[in-house]
Amino acid sequence: MPAISTSAKTxxxxxxxxxxxxxxxxxxxxxxxxxxxxxxxxxxxxxxGRLPLMRLRYGGSATH
Structure with missing residues (x-):
């Protein structure tokens, strides 16, 4: 799986x-x-304080 693109991060x-x-x-x-x-x-x-919320996996698109 590719790394998260800059546009997806934004x-x-x-x-x-x-x-x-x-x-x-x-x-x-x-x-x-x-x-x-x-x-x-x-x-x-x-x-x-800091609160861990979630871990998301990149599925190849910013919407998925």
Whole structure:
């Protein structure tokens, strides 16, 4: 499986940020780090803490 493209990373970051604003008011930001075909997503809480949220596997397209 190919590594995550730059455009897919940008798309994911934008979608996560928008979703967090609408559904997770307790989060200040959402941050994704990338390794190979995976994106590891964590939320930053208002008190400064970090909350691991999910690991996503790249399926070859930003929408899948």
């Amino acid at each position: 798309s994911l970051d934008q979608r996560l940020t928008q979703h967090a604003k609408e559904h997770w008011p307790q989060l200040v930001t959402v941050h994704a780090r990338y390794h190979g075909q995976f994106a590891y997503v964590e939320g930053r809480l208002t008190n400064g």
